[in-house]
Amino acid sequence: MNLHADPAAFAEPDDGIAKGAVLLEIRNISLAFGGVKALTDISFNVRKGEIRAIIGPNGAGKTSMLNVVNGFYTPQKGSITFRGRERRAMKPHHAVGQGIARTFQNVALFKGMSTLDNIMAGRSVMMKRNILWQMIWHGPALKEEIAHREVVEEIIDFLEIQHIRHTPVGKLPYGLQKRVELGRALAMEPSLLLLDEPMAGMNLEEKEDMSRFILDVNQQRGTTIALIEHDMGVVMDLSDRVVVLDYGKIIADGAPDQVKNDQGVIDAYLGVPH
Numbered sequence: 001m002n003l004h005a006d007p008a009a010f011a012e013p014d015d016g017i018a019k020g021a022v023l024l025e026i027r028n029i030s031l032a033f034g035g036v037k038a039l040t041d042i043s044f045n046v047r048k049g050e051i052r053a054i055i056g057p058n059g060a061g062k063t064s065m066l067n068v069v070n071g072f073y074t075p076q077k078g079s080i081t082f083r084g085r086e087r088r089a090m091k092p093h094h095a096v097g098q099g100i101a102r103t104f105q106n107v108a109l110f111k112g113m114s115t116l117d118n119i120m121a122g123r124s125v126m127m128k129r130n131i132l133w134q135m136i137w138h139g140p141a142l143k144e145e146i147a148h149r150e151v152v153e154e155i156i157d158f159l160e161i162q163h164i165r166h167t168p169v170g171k172l173p174y175g176l177q178k179r180v181e182l183g184r185a186l187a188m189e190p191s192l193l194l195l196d197e198p199m200a201g202m203n204l205e206e207k208e209d210m211s212r213f214i215l216d217v218n219q220q221r222g223t224t225i226a227l228i229e230h231d232m233g234v235v236m237d238l239s240d241r242v243v244v245l246d247y248g249k250i251i252a253d254g255a256p257d258q259v260k261n262d263q264g265v266i267d268a269y270l271g272v273p274h
Contacts, residue, residue, distance in 0.1 A: 029078035099191035111170030122187030
């Protein structure tokens with residue numbers, strides 16, 4: 001099934017939250033490692049259906065913020081409300097269970113496994129049959145796997161990677177590995193997709209392709225996206241709102257044009273003369 005032709009194949013996550021309402025609320029988050037402050041009193045939100053960019057210079061705390069959202073780090077202060085449920089600490093597998101998926105700054109794939117098997121790994125959190133049934137691979141377990149493989153094949157068609165379906169991902173160029181990692185995250189059917197520098201290391205053509213896929217995921221599937229990205233052209237073209245971090249603090253938050261012309265952002269990050 002071609003997902004470009006059939007948006008319904010990627011149905012919008014039904015979480016009871018209206019489009020444009022707050023899906024993720026970050027309140028007064030502070031995170032430190034010993035005496036090093038990674039984040040200081042961070043507060044912003046992500047609305048359902050939007051693409052929310054998080055930008056800033058290296059070391060600003062962007063990846064640390066994503067790691068707090070999906071449970072890799074536990075902040076010393078503050079709370080996060082996702083889909084109406086407030087929390088301060090959560091394990092990554094709990095985040096996945098609640099509908100949060102992510103990609104990483106450095107590609108994190110099973111290099112010896114094929115593209116199909118890597119994306120299939122993203123479906124494991126949705127498999128209901130226990131390990132014994134899966135070992136037998138018969139009856140209900142077989143039917144379940146066939147259903148999940150159909151979803152994976154839809155994602156492969158959507159990302160236009162049919163030609164590398166059976167290729168070990170360790171043999172793929174970096175840009176295609178990034179696309180496979182996106183596929184694995186999509187296989188989890190997230191309400192919130194966290195993308196950590198999805199364009200890093202890509203040439204212009206690869207960036208154009210990835211930008212198109214991100215927009216399609218957002219517009220066709222209705223998936224809310226929060227992304228970290230250094231390419232300001234990509235940020236300005238894709239995002240609905242932008243939050244800017246510098247030394248672990250927020251220095252601007254607003255529409256792309258508003259942020260681009262903020263003098264504090266120019267001085268700290270963009271480097272455009274006064």
